[in-house]
Amino acid sequence: MASPALNWSSQLSVLPSSVIPSTLIGDKILLPQSALEQLLAAVSSAPSGSHQTPALTGTQKPHVDVSWASAAPHQNPQPQLPHPLMFRLFNPKNNRFSHAAPLEFSAEEGKIGISPLLRDALGIGEDVGMNDAVEGEVAEDEGVRITVVWKDLPKGTYVRLRPLEAGYDEEDWKALLERYLRVNFTTLTIGEVLAIEGRTLAIGGNRKAEFRFLIDSIKPEEAVCIVDTDLEVDIEPLSEEQARETLKQRLARKSAGSSGGTLKIDQPANGEVLPGEYHFYELPEWDQKVPLVIELGGVDDGDEVDIFVTTSKHHHKPRYDEHVWGDSGSEYPKTIQINPTNIELVDAEKIFIGIHGYAPLDIDEGSEQQEEDNSPRPYSLRITQTEIQDMELPTNTTTPPGPDYKKCKNCTQWVPNRTFILHENFCLRNNLVCPRCHQVSKRGAPNTHWHCQQCTAHGNNAPRSLRKHVSIYHTPRPCPACTSSSSPYIATNLPDLAIHRATTCPEKLILCRFCHLLLPQESSSNHAELLLLGLTHHELTCGGRTTNCHLCDRIVRMRDLDTHVRNHDLQRLSTPPPVMCRNANCSRTAKDLRHPNPLGLCGSCFGPLYAPGYDPGNVALGRRLERRLIRQAITGCDRAWCRNGMCKTGRVNLGIAGNPAQGVSVADAMPLVKKIVQDLKGGGGELGLCVDEGTQKRRRLAERIAVESVLERDGGWDVYWVVAAVEEVGGSEEDEGAIRTWLERNAVRRRER
Numbered sequence: 127m128a129s130p131a132l133n134w135s136s137q138l139s140v141l142p143s144s145v146i147p148s149t150l151i152g153d154k155i156l157l158p159q160s161a162l163e164q165l166l167a168a169v170s171s172a173p174s175g176s177h178q179t180p181a182l183t184g185t186q187k188p189h190v191d192v193s194w195a196s197a198a199p200h201q202n203p204q205p206q207l208p209h210p211l212m213f214r215l216f217n218p219k220n221n222r223f224s225h226a227a228p229l230e231f232s233a234e235e236g237k238i239g240i241s242p243l244l245r246d247a248l249g250i251g252e253d254v255g256m257n258d259a260v261e262g263e264v265a266e267d268e269g270v271r272i273t274v275v276w277k278d279l280p281k282g283t284y285v286r287l288r289p290l291e292a293g294y295d296e297e298d299w300k301a302l303l304e305r306y307l308r309v310n311f312t313t314l315t316i317g318e319v320l321a322i323e324g325r326t327l328a329i330g331g332n333r334k335a336e337f338r339f340l341i342d343s344i345k346p347e348e349a350v351c352i353v354d355t356d357l358e359v360d361i362e363p364l365s366e367e368q369a370r371e372t373l374k375q376r377l378a379r380k381s382a383g384s385s386g387g388t389l390k391i392d393q394p395a396n397g398e399v400l401p402g403e404y405h406f407y408e409l410p411e412w413d414q415k416v417p418l419v420i421e422l423g424g425v426d427d428g429d430e431v432d433i434f435v436t437t438s439k440h441h442h443k444p445r446y447d448e449h450v451w452g453d454s455g456s457e458y459p460k461t462i463q464i465n466p467t468n469i470e471l472v473d474a475e476k477i478f479i480g481i482h483g484y485a486p487l488d489i490d491e492g493s494e495q496q497e498e499d500n501s502p503r504p505y506s507l508r509i510t511q512t513e514i515q516d517m518e519l520p521t522n523t524t525t526p527p528g529p530d531y532k533k534c535k536n537c538t539q540w541v542p543n544r545t546f547i548l549h550e551n552f553c554l555r556n557n558l559v560c561p562r563c564h565q566v567s568k569r570g571a572p573n574t575h576w577h578c579q580q581c582t583a584h585g586n587n588a589p590r591s592l593r594k595h596v597s598i599y600h601t602p603r604p605c606p607a608c609t610s611s612s613s614p615y616i617a618t619n620l621p622d623l624a625i626h627r628a629t630t631c632p633e634k635l636i637l638c639r640f641c642h643l644l645l646p647q648e649s650s651s652n653h654a655e656l657l658l659l660g661l662t663h664h665e666l667t668c669g670g671r672t673t674n675c676h677l678c679d680r681i682v683r684m685r686d687l688d689t690h691v692r693n694h695d696l697q698r699l700s701t702p703p704p705v706m707c708r709n710a711n712c713s714r715t716a717k718d719l720r721h722p723n724p725l726g727l728c729g730s731c732f733g734p735l736y737a738p739g740y741d742p743g744n745v746a747l748g749r750r751l752e753r754r755l756i757r758q759a760i761t762g763c764d765r766a767w768c769r770n771g772m773c774k775t776g777r778v779n780l781g782i783a784g785n786p787a788q789g790v791s792v793a794d795a796m797p798l799v800k801k802i803v804q805d806l807k808g809g810g811g812e813l814g815l816c817v818d819e820g821t822q823k824r825r826r827l828a829e830r831i832a833v834e835s836v837l838e839r840d841g842g843w844d845v846y847w848v849v850a851a852v853e854e855v856g857g858s859e860e861d862e863g864a865i866r867t868w869l870e871r872n873a874v875r876r877r878e879r
């Protein structure tokens with residue numbers, strides 16, 4: 127397979143650009159017929175298998191092995207030219223050089239046609255154009271002779287491009303650039319400037335514009351061959367100024383057709399996508415209980431536009447070789463339905479949709495047959511959410527629609543008896559029926575109907591859509607991500623590859639739940655522990671590190687932390703609610719009482735009412751409580767902080783007393799007090815006793831937090847939980863943070879019950 131060394135060079139004069147055909151682009155040149163003959167002669171005289179390369183650099187004087195006059199005679203009847211043929215072009219006037227590949231051997235003898243890019247690279251027309259620009263192009267090129275030398279360039283592995291203009295979306299350009307290079311170039315030389323047509327983002331929309339990229343760096347040498355190579359194309363990021371300009375232009379774009387963005391249910395997006403280009407959309411909101419139906423329509427007949435879908439659970443945009451759902455077929459509209467139970471949709475926050483202008487994937491595919499159409503392809507994208515409807519049954523053709531109908535044997539339609547002869551005559555003469563799928567097409571029109579020989583697929587628009595079908599469904603493709611792993615994956619077709627990359631590929635990126643880095647998931651082994659825990663290899667190790675539980679400060683392994691914290695939660699939720707002191711002004715709970723009392727008061731509130739001695743039926747206790755309540759109601763406690771609604775002072779402080787000077791008589795108060803005491807003995811009712819200043823303040827704080835927290839997560843906390851927290855951590859205003867932390871860890875929220 128090694129190319130034979132071939133010593134061939136020649137001096138040729140450059141044809142004026144006015145006679146250059148528009149197909150001469152990229153690094154392509156036109157050579158004269160005699161050049162081909164000389165090359166064939168040279169290759170048959172060259173020692174086969176030799177690896178020597180012509181010893182010629184751009185600055186040395188060209189050495190001519192085979193002159194125009196003396197072509198060596200053929201020795202081998204069937205000489206093999208090296209593939210691809212590549213040449214170094216050298217302009218002796220300015221010592222500039224570049225590399226090229228022949229498009230055809232159709233130039234005039236002694237002349238060479240070169241592409242505009244090569245003209246720029248060799249600096250042809252620059253110096254002359256300054257002086258007599260009026261003379262026009264012909265004058266510019268006159269007399270420029272360049273040296274053409276056969277050259278065996280090494281295969282390129284890497285190229286870095288530096289954008290010279292702002293205003294394009296880098297990510298979408300990568301695919302375009304890769305394709306542009308593959309289609310138009312055989313060689314690349316450092317310092318060349320590529321001019322590529324693309325869609326401008328400026329106001330006015332889908333106008334095509336030219337973007338220029340400088341070839342900034344190439345590996346392994348400064349000039350390479352890019353045929354049959356895996357060339358990595360890298361785009362130097364825009365400078366800060368260029369990035370700002372891009373953003374400005376993007377913001378300015380308003381009425382232009384859609385080229386991606388945020389979608390809403392039932393709001394269609396219309397756009398035009400170029401071959402090789404992607405438009406990315408995202409759907410942030412949808413009803414999680416109803417199926418999603420994504421429909422791609424509005425595609426012109428013969429255009430190929432594909433749709434691919436992933437979710438935010440996959441850390442990449444949906445592309446033709448990496449997606450969860452997709453449709454690369456040639457039938458429009460394309461519909462993708464995703465059911466809410468689909469495992470890939472569970473927990474997804476966003477849905478990503480990629481619209482892709484299909485371009486032939488394989489170098490040989492389609493390039494020889496027809497001109498690739500590079501115009502924008504319109505499409506319309508729409509997402510709806512409707513309940514699943516039963517599929518329409520196909521119209522039954524086995525029963526006639528009426529009694530006097532007959533079936534046409536040609537087109538299998540039911541035809542009324544009276545017009546049958548007429549129809550049959552017409553049908554046989556004009557209609558061609560596919561024997562396999564009974565599709566009717568017009569006789570005489572170019573027959574583009576096809577059936578795949580490898581599966582049951584069929585369609586129209588052959589050969590283009592058939593070629594696409596074979597390329598997508600019957601071309602095995604190795605996974606580019608895991609080629610160097612111990613078990614590289616070779617997909618049987620493109621959809622298979624896309625799903626592999628989105629699911630089981632060891633190189634698929636996973637967000638480590640412990641260190642939050644994006645890392646390859648590595649081999650999806652059937653290691654029992656991994657399967658059981660649902661962890662990747664990395665996560666098993668990463669999660670083996672320990673950390674302190676923020677709730678109990680105990681040392682826990684990272685991967686056990688979830689379970690550990692969940693246990694805290696279970697414990698918290700099963701804690702019985704605290705019981706408050708019955709006194710409505712008290713900030714204590716009624717727990718750990720040394721002397722449990724029938725009134726349900728805390729130790730502090732019960733103390734003043736306690737008297738030792740035998741008190742059957744709590745009669746004495748009842749009388750003491752009555753006296754206390756009467757005193758509160760008639761004279762009050764005279765404390766400035768009292769907020770007790772059952773105390774004269776408290777009522778004045780609360781602003782609920784009718785006339786403070788008037789007071790309440792014993793006769794008025796007595797029946798109320800008797801009722802309160804009666805209710806308390808029965809286990810119900812309300813009780814308000816005056817308390818000290820600190821207790822009163824703590825109670826007010828607890829009530830405020832309980833009321834304010836209603837609007838918080840899960841309805842916040844009831845006052846008895848806040849009272850318990852106050853009792854535990856303290857009740858001054860500065861303690862509010864600590865109170866809330868205690869509540870978070872220990873209390874059950876209102877709606878968690």
Ligand SMILES: [Zn+2]
Binds near residue numbers: 534536
């Ligand atoms: Zn018929």
Ligand SMILES: [Zn+2]
Binds near residue numbers: 560561563575
């Ligand atoms: Zn058919």
Ligand SMILES: [Zn+2]
Binds near residue numbers: 578579581595599
């Ligand atoms: Zn097939």
Ligand SMILES: [Zn+2]
Binds near residue numbers: 609615631633
């Ligand atoms: Zn893979």
Ligand SMILES: [Zn+2]
Binds near residue numbers: 664665668669
């Ligand atoms: Zn990790």
Ligand SMILES: [Zn+2]
Binds near residue numbers: 678679
């Ligand atoms: Zn803990």
Ligand SMILES: [Zn+2]
Binds near residue numbers: 709713728729
């Ligand atoms: Zn109390």
Ligand SMILES: [Zn+2]
Binds near residue numbers: 758763764773775776
């Ligand atoms: Zn009081």
